[in-house]
Amino acid sequence: MGMYAVRLWSVRHSRLLESFYQGFERIIVRLDPLWKRIGYERLEQPVAAVERQVKGLLFDCQMCGQCALSSTGMSCPMNCPKNLRNGPCGGVRANGHCEVKPEMKCVWVKAWEGSQQMLEGKAILDVQKPVDNTLKGHSSWLRVAREKAGARAQPEGRAS
Template identity: 50%
Template sequence: MLKKLLPFVEHAIKKPVWDCRMCGQCVLHSTGMTCPMTCPKTLRNGPCGGVRENGNCEVKPEMQCVWLKAYDRKVALPMPTVWKEHFNELRPPVDMRLQGTSSWINLITKRDQQTPAGWSTQDEAH
């Protein structure tokens, strides 16, 4: 019951505020409270090289680059230091199976931390 109800509640709250796309693996806290899934390329690790001179999006010229907004907010907003430190972390590929599920449940059950066996952010190259 809760599993069915929570996605509705979550969407009702997060859609108006962050334009939430219900990816089911929320990273808002580490992206300057800006949803990376609203980037037309759904980039989760920073802006592409197509950001326009005025700071707007390559794909939607009328919209400010999601990652420019994220970066400005990360710098300006009063947020826990640890959240700011997470800004540059390597976020894994999205698990498409979680689309439409509640990220709150996935957070509690740690389902949102499951990554493919080959993926590891621990052993960085350099």
């Protein structure tokens, strides 16, 4: 129950966590050259281990490897027993609890609350792609760093 309480705290403080993550993401994207020098593959295991610890504590993270927390009010959709990543199912109980696990608040009821406090809360409107099961257990941070750094580098590369 301790973990569950932390998870609810994280949703209540979604705005704070959002700002923190935005700063964190800027840094890890900027450090892309360093990651490259060390080698993303070599970093994968240790970084994933850290990520599992940190996000496990804060969000009950399931390490899907394609983090959607910024679009889901800091309420991890992989904790939904149906793994729904685009909104609640129709089975939510009148008290806002889960159909499958009645002792738990619906992940998406929390997601909606969390997203309303966030600056970029409207990201909850984005349609999420199906889960890529090959990414399971991998670091989402490293993936974001590599992809965003790559996306930034590309237009410049073309211009020069």
